[in-house]
Amino acid sequence: MESLDHQEVELSLKDQLVIQRLEQMVREIGSKIGLAKIADVSPQAVNNWFKNGKVSVDSALKLHKHFGYPVEWILGKDNSDNSVISGNKSLNVVGTTMNGGLVNQVNNEGSLCAEDLVEIKAQLARLETKLDLLQRIETKIDVILMQKEK
Known part of the structure; x- marks a missing residue:
């Protein structure tokens, strides 16, 4: 019976973590209404997230695409010491990939589940967007530098 109580405490802590991240x-x-629009759910659904600390994978993916936070972080599956990510979220996604977590999973194809593949695809799309933005910034910098040389 004690292990069941311990499990309930862990779930409660995880749910609190999800709520903290939603906040x-x-x-x-x-606003919560803004969050509902991003996730394409009703405001009542968002209120339920704040009551029970449970977000669907589909909603987490939509939040990930908008905010850049890793899906596992949104779902409370990230057990890192950082309960709240600050700073540049996209760097965190790059760091996760560069640290080899997803790279190792991709190399070991047998360990991939559908959720892993969806998350990897979402992170790649986010990185492609960042790459495109960086390339446009680089082009603008080149134009400015050429103008200054004249």
Whole structure:
């Protein structure tokens, strides 16, 4: 019976962590209604997230695409010491890939489940967007430098 109580405490802590992370996203977007629009769910669904600390994978993917936070972080599956990510979220995604977590999973194809593949695809799309933005910035810098040389 004690292990069951311990499991309930762990779930409660995880749910609290998810709620804390949702609160961070609300602070960034400005309202729970904004969060609902991003995730394409009703405001009532978002209120339920804040009550029970449970977000669907589909909603987490939509939040990931908008905010850049890793899906596992949104779902509370990330057990790192950082309960709240600050700073540049996209760097965190790059860091996760560069640290080899996803690279190792991709190399060991047998360990991949559908959720892993969806997350990898979402992270790659985010990285492609960042690459495109960086290339446009680089082009603008080149134009400015050429103008200054004249």
